[in-house]
Amino acid sequence: MTQAQQVKPFDYIIFGATGDLTMRKLLPAFYYRLSAGQVPHNARIIGTARSPLERSVYQDRARDALKRFVQPHDFHEDLVEQFLNMIHYVSLDGSKAESNWENLRSLLNESPQEQIRVFYFATAPNLYGAISENLHKEGLVTEESRVVLEKPIGIDLASADQINNEVGRFFKENNVFRIDHYLGKETVQDVIALRFANPALEAVWSAKYIQSVQITAAETVGVEGRAAYYDHSGALRDMVQNHLLQVLCLVAMEQPASLEADAVRDAKVKVLQSLRPMDETRLKNDTVRGQYTAGQSNGIAVPGYLQELGESSNTETYVALRAEIDNPRWNGVPFYIRTAKRLKQKVSEIVIRFKAPETSLFPQQPRSSLLVIRIQPDEGLSWSLETKNPLDDNFALQKATLDVNFSKAFDVRYPDAYERLLLDAVRGYPVLFIRRDEVEAAWRWVAPIMEAWANNEVPMTEYKAGSWGPKQAEEMLAARGDVWHEDME
Numbered sequence: 001m002t003q004a005q006q007v008k009p010f011d012y013i014i015f016g017a018t019g020d021l022t023m024r025k026l027l028p029a030f031y032y033r034l035s036a037g038q039v040p041h042n043a044r045i046i047g048t049a050r051s052p053l054e055r056s057v058y059q060d061r062a063r064d065a066l067k068r069f070v071q072p073h074d075f076h077e078d079l080v081e082q083f084l085n086m087i088h089y090v091s092l093d094g095s096k097a098e099s100n101w102e103n104l105r106s107l108l109n110e111s112p113q114e115q116i117r118v119f120y121f122a123t124a125p126n127l128y129g130a131i132s133e134n135l136h137k138e139g140l141v142t143e144e145s146r147v148v149l150e151k152p153i154g155i156d157l158a159s160a161d162q163i164n165n166e167v168g169r170f171f172k173e174n175n176v177f178r179i180d181h182y183l184g185k186e187t188v189q190d191v192i193a194l195r196f197a198n199p200a201l202e203a204v205w206s207a208k209y210i211q212s213v214q215i216t217a218a219e220t221v222g223v224e225g226r227a228a229y230y231d232h233s234g235a236l237r238d239m240v241q242n243h244l245l246q247v248l249c250l251v252a253m254e255q256p257a258s259l260e261a262d263a264v265r266d267a268k269v270k271v272l273q274s275l276r277p278m279d280e281t282r283l284k285n286d287t288v289r290g291q292y293t294a295g296q297s298n299g300i301a302v303p304g305y306l307q308e309l310g311e312s313s314n315t316e317t318y319v320a321l322r323a324e325i326d327n328p329r330w331n332g333v334p335f336y337i338r339t340a341k342r343l344k345q346k347v348s349e350i351v352i353r354f355k356a357p358e359t360s361l362f363p364q365q366p367r368s369s370l371l372v373i374r375i376q377p378d379e380g381l382s383w384s385l386e387t388k389n390p391l392d393d394n395f396a397l398q399k400a401t402l403d404v405n406f407s408k409a410f411d412v413r414y415p416d417a418y419e420r421l422l423l424d425a426v427r428g429y430p431v432l433f434i435r436r437d438e439v440e441a442a443w444r445w446v447a448p449i450m451e452a453w454a455n456n457e458v459p460m461t462e463y464k465a466g467s468w469g470p471k472q473a474e475e476m477l478a479a480r481g482d483v484w485h486e487d488m489e
């Protein structure tokens with residue numbers, strides 16, 4: 001198996017370095033890449049946030065983060081020390097011109113002028129413009145600088161436009177890396193390989209053979225410590241506008257002209273532009289939103305969303321939608337998209353349901369065959385096919401499932417998505433990041449849903465924590481003779 005290459009030395013400047021994302025995802029991801037030999041010894045991670053912390057205190061926090069979020073068998077004291085030595089901290093209000101920029105500048109000046117700089121914005125998105133402007137005014141944006149923007153970019157099309165314009169004043173589009181960590185997931189990238197490296201599969205990848213597609217990102221966690229953010233966002237903005245629509249694009253896109261970033265992005269944006277707009281009837285029939293009530297999560301009693309929040313709310317923790325793509329390949333194929341907090345099981349997957357034959361040669365009607373791409377956990381593939389039951393002399397059918405777990409098959413650890421993406425930004429490799437027009441097209445498509453829900457034109461449903469969601473989502477599929485994957489035999 002090919003080994004990942006070491007990247008060039010870099011200074012990674014994180015705005016929002018004391019936050020949940022940095023501690024839970026970014027620092028552990030850097031640690032794993034150091035452990036894989038991809039991070040050079042003279043690379044640096046410079047954390048910034050307003051909190052006045054000594055470098056050593058920040059290093060202690062980073063150590064705690066590794067203790068919590070790195071697997072115990074991967075936590076090696078000497079490597080941790082090496083990692084902590086790479087870490088610096090500057091207390092800085094990135095949104096204010098009169099802040100501690102001088103300290104950041106002197107630290108950056110210790111590196112050669114041509115050192116790659118990645119500015120990672122892990123703050124609230126409404127600060128991205130001000131931080132970019134301050135970096136520019138301070139002369140910190142060099143030729144070798146890039147900026148990574150965390151999602152969500154804005155809360156709607158207008159705010160996304162504003163943020164993109166503000167950042168665009170100081171960073172060229174090809175230096176803007178809009179992150180969507182689902183694209184960093186190996187099995188999401190596998191959709192491209194499966195489809196375009198296997199002509200036999202691509203030949204049946206259309207309405208002629210496919211009955212429906214389900215894309216699910218189910219979580220068992222609640223809103224944890226992020227209720228203040230989440231209640232202003234909800235599952236549609238938090239997961240559908242970005243991650244799930246990106247996955248849908250990869251499943252549905254035409255073969256790109258090449259694997260260059262713009263070719264792949266052109267193919268994806270065409271899908272977003274071909275999504276049938278939601279009209280009044282479809283908003284009522286094809287969208288379901290819900291909030292979890294008290295129940296069980298992994299066997300432990302948990303409160304409902306409103307109890308956690310301590311007040312009433314019109315924010316959904318569950319979304320199920322039926323999307324349709326208006327092009328010849330996908331005409332009439334429903335794309336069911338579903339995501340929620342506090343469901344029964346943590347699972348992200350793509351389920352391709354192939355059509356069963358219209359007439360049967362056999363004593364029974366053959367059932368649909370299912371191709372399941374397991375994004376996480378247990379990354380892999382399964383394909384269920386009808387076979388002959390060996391105990392029956394009349395050609396009775398039974399399902400056989402081809403199943404492969406990638407990690408076992410390739411004897412490799414599947415990295416967290418951020419590991420890949422953090423270093424892709426250093427490499428200046430933009431394929432797995434989002435172009436501005438994709439963000440905008442996605443906001444455009446969800447806009448009528450956001451509006452109808454905000455105006456309560458679609459009722460808020462309830463589902464018990466630990467269940468598979470509201471019965472209205474089952475009914476939405478039943479109306480077309482479909483069922484969710486967990487209910488299929």
Ligand SMILES: NC(=O)C1=CN([C@@H]2O[C@H](COP(=O)(O)OP(=O)(O)OC[C@H]3O[C@@H](n4cnc5c(N)ncnc54)[C@H](OP(=O)(O)O)[C@@H]3O)[C@@H](O)[C@H]2O)C=CC1
Pocket residue numbers: 015016017018019020021022048049050051092093094095096121122123124125127150151152226
């Ligand atoms: N957490 C997650 O799982 C995910 C988060 N994201 C996105 O990442 C971003 C960060 O999320 P998260 O870490 O959860 O948020 P947190 O609220 O946990 O952290 C916010 C961080 O921003 C810092 N900050 C706030 N204001 C300023 C400022 N003016 N200048 C410099 N730093 C500032 C805070 O530190 P201080 O108060 O000390 O300044 C803190 O470090 C958001 O855009 C979020 O949507 C995306 C995907 C997943």
Ligand SMILES: O=C1O[C@H](COP(=O)(O)O)[C@@H](O)[C@H](O)[C@H]1O
Pocket residue numbers: 217219238239348
């Ligand atoms: O972006 C986000 O993603 C996570 C889910 O990510 P996953 O890799 O664990 O599937 C979600 O919990 C969070 O609310 C959202 O902001």
